[in-house]
Amino acid sequence: MSRERRSTTGRRSPNNGPMGRGRYLFLLGIVIIGLGALVSRIAYLNVIDRDFLQNQGDARTLRVEPINAHRGMISDRNGDPLAISTPVVTLWANPQELPSDPAQLTTLARALKMDPDTLEARVERYSEHEFMYLRRRMTPEAAKPARDLDIPGVYAKDEYKRYYPSGDVAAQLVGVTNVDDHGQEGLELAYDDYLSGQPGKRRVLKDRKGRLVRDLHLLKDAKPGGDLTLSIDLRLQYMAYRELQKSVDEHDADGGSLVMMDARSGEVLAMANLPSYNPNNRTSIDVNGLRNQAVTDAIEPGSVMKPLAMSAALATDKIDPDTVIDTSPGWMVIDGYTISDFRNYGKLTPGGILLHSSNIGMSHIALKLDKGTIWKQYQKLGLGQPPGTGFPGEGSGSLPSLTGLSRSAQATMAYGYGLSLTPLQLASAYTAIANDGRRLHPSLLKRTSAPIGDQVMSPTIAHELLGMLEKIVQPDAGGSRAMVEGYRIAGKTGTVRKVTAGGYQQKAYRGLFAGIAPVSDPRIVTVVMIDNPKGDEYYGGLVAAPVFGRVVGKALRLLDVPPDKQETSE
Structure with missing residues (x-):
């Protein structure tokens, strides 16, 4: 009985049979082969291909940082x-x-x-x-x-x-x-x-x-x-901004611009604009304050263009400083358009036309000239072309087409209507009057040497215009508020109606003043523009000329420019 139990027990154990032993050896062989392959791989990586492990480790710990x-x-x-x-x-x-x-x-x-x-x-x-x-x-x-x-x-x-x-x-x-x-x-x-x-x-x-x-x-x-x-002098920049802000606030204006250029080098010494913004705090920026209006915004300039148009006339044999122009009766009609002066100024010389800012006088002179005379002079002065400062979005302004230029457009162009320019372009044009007829291209970067410039008018004409403009900045003249104690100043006022899509506005103006100082040896050319001053004072001589006088007066002293005006004793 016990023998049968042992026999039965032996038959139920698969490990004791031939099939169980073979399966065991087979599995054992697989394990041994796997271990051998693993050991071989480890040995290969550590002995023969060590760089692989090193690179993989480095990839998890090494970084390339900028x-x-x-x-x-x-x-x-x-x-x-x-x-x-x-x-x-x-x-x-x-x-x-x-x-x-x-x-x-x-x-x-x-x-x-x-x-x-x-x-x-x-x-x-x-x-x-x-x-x-x-x-x-x-x-x-x-x-x-x-x-x-x-x-x-x-x-x-x-x-x-x-x-x-x-x-x-x-x-x-x-x-x-x-x-x-x-x-x-x-x-x-x-x-x-x-x-x-x-x-x-x-x-x-x-x-x-x-x-x-x-x-x-x-x-x-x-x-x-x-x-x-940069070319700007921060001391002058602060003064320009402060005085511009004062005028804008005083006259409840929409804004304004000021450009001050070195009359010898063409460098921009100050360039201020309002409205402005604080670049260190941009939480509530007025988008209108982002634009550098003095460089990007082209406007109709008005009467400040009259000296530049006069430079073209004086270069011909039809007009000289002694030519007499009859402006009576103070108005005229050209191509159905009425042009008028503030009052009837009668007979005027070119200097008198500039002094009284006579639209009629400039119109008569323009119509005496060949159609393209003033247009070509404006182009020589840089109008209708970008000034080349490299500033993003700099304005080029515009001139009317010379082809088919009407008589009315020829006349209005002579006193600053029908064309557009930026304050920077205007200041650059005035450097020709201040610099013996050589216009200097503006620079926003400091220059190591003064450029030669473009000869756009003769030195004689430039000196004659400078003398005419000096008479405008005298007591009881239109530019009297631009006077600076101890210095001879030359300049021209301008007042122009603002233009909208519907035409010229009746009660919105820009007041301008463009000036040169000192007359004896010009060092500074400055343009001031006040945009849409409210109230009774909106003329350039009332809103822009005072800014010129205050800023330029301080600038001349700061730059150690000696006074050139002999004070008369009573």
């Missing part, structure tokens, strides 16, 4: 900063690595001075992403509390932020950068490539949380952006 290039500084002609870059910190996070503990998120929010619920909602919204900004462009001091928390998933990036020390005083000229430190407006945009520089690269070792362990070596050094030196 090195931000420092944006170049923009300064005035004396080295005073207009735009500088300061170090800032941008904090970002990987939402998938942030702790789920609400208490830690609340602590982080408080360190960032954020509402905890707002941060929690943002983390939830970006939960399926690996990147989200926490706070951009913080000062290192402001970012330190959040960085010191050492919360997993929170990272920092060193950047630069643009700062503008002069604020709204030179905002439209200098321009601004965006949040990524690229130029968006003004000279920041025009010279963006030059100012930006080239970023560098470095190889670093980081742990699995992305924290820097070691800075290994430099791959490419960052090349800082170039510095830009």
Whole structure:
């Protein structure tokens, strides 16, 4: 009986039979072969192909990080900063690595001075992403509390932020950068490539949380952006802006522009515009304040064009300084259009026509000349062409077509209607009168040497015009408010109706004054434009000339220009 049990038990154990033993050996062989292959692979990688493991390890710990290039500084002609870059910190996070503990998120929010619920909602919204900004462009001091928390998933990036020390005083000229430190407006945009520089690269070792362990070596050094030196003098810029603001406020005007050029070099010493904006605080920017109106906005100039038209007439054999023009009865009709003066001035010489700003006198002179005489002179003076400063969106203005130019257009063009230009173009044209007939092209950058310029009128004509314009800036004359104590001033007033889609407005004007100082040895050419002054005072001699007088008077003293006016003793 016991023998049968043993026999039965032996038959039920598969491991004891031939089939069970074979399966066991087969499986054992597979395991041995697998282990052998694994050992061989390990030996191969560690002995023969060691670089593979090294590279795979490095790929998980080594990183190539960019090195931000420092944006170049923009300064005035004396080295005073207009735009500088300061170090800032941008904090970002990987939402998938942030702790789920609400208490830690609340602590982080408080360190960032954020509402905890707002941060929690943002983390939830970006939960399926690996990147989200926490706070951009913080000062290192402001970012330190959040960085010191050492919360997993929170990272920092060193950047630069643009700062503008002069604020709204030179905002439209200098321009601004965006949040990524690229130029968006003004000279920041025009010279963006030059100012930006080239970023560098470095190889670093980081742990699995992305924290820097070691800075290994430099791959490419960052090349800082170039510095830009402008032609403006910040001292003059502040004065120009302040006086322009005073006039705009006093006359409840919509805005204004001022351009001051060096009469010897063509450099722009000051360029102010209103309305303006603060580039350091862009939370509530008036879009009208973004435009550099002195460069981009072309306007009808009015009577300030009369000296320039007169330069064309004096260059012919039909008009000379002693020619007498009868302006009676103070009005005339050309092509069905009525042209008139303020009153009947009777017989006037060219100097008298400019002194009394006679539209009739200029019309008679224009019609005595060949049709293209004044038009061609305007073109030589740079009108209808971009001034070439490189400023984004600079205006070229416009001249009427010479082909088919009507008699009325020929006449109105002589006293500043039917064409358009920018204040900068007007100032450049007046440099010809101040500079022995040579017009200087304007420059917004500091020049190392004075240009020769374009000879657009003879020195004799330029001197004759300068003398005529000096008589306008005298007591009881139209430009008397532009007078500067101790200095001889030459200039011309202008008042022009504003144009809309429906034609000329009846009660909206621009007042202008273009002047040169001092007459004996011109150093400064300045153009002032006041846009839509309200009330009874809207003439250029009343709203723009006083700004010229105050700004130019201070500028001449600041530049150490000696007085050239002999005061008469009573």
